Amino acid sequence: MNNDQVSSGTWFFIGVTICLASLQYKLGTLSSPGSGFLPFLSGLAIGFFSIVGFIHATIRKNRGEVWASFLKAVRWEKALIVLISLFAYGLLLELIGFFLCTLLFIGFLLRVVVPQRWLLVTGGSLLITVASYIVFEVLLKARMPKGFLGF
Structure with a gap:
């Protein structure tokens, strides 16, 4: 076939x-x-x-x-890293808050999973976090977890 x-x-x-x-x-x-x-x-x-x-x-x-099989081409270590980081994101979201948790999560993905320069990692993760905060908190008025820092 x-x-x-x-x-x-x-x-x-x-x-x-x-x-x-x-x-x-x-x-x-x-x-x-x-x-x-x-x-x-x-x-x-x-x-x-x-x-x-x-x-x-x-x-x-x-x-x-x-x-x-398409599974031969899959980079299992990266898939496992993403899965573990998503699990950690879900666990830490209430504790450290949406903004900081998302910033660290996106920064981790940009630096570890798809290695980028530090300038792109910091700028990209900050831009994505601010944009998602604006979409969810401001436009959709969804209450996101504040965390221990209050933001």
């Missing part, structure tokens, strides 16, 4: 899953559609086009790349 056949099979499975999930809701009729009508049609369309893609991938002369 080549990559196109594998991806078409995956999309077919997704389409069937959408169709089955939409059957839990009322489908209705064409003149009076129910809440499950549009998801059901979307699942049918996904399934149909995945079948067309599978047939096309099967009969074409150029076979394409042979399927290979």
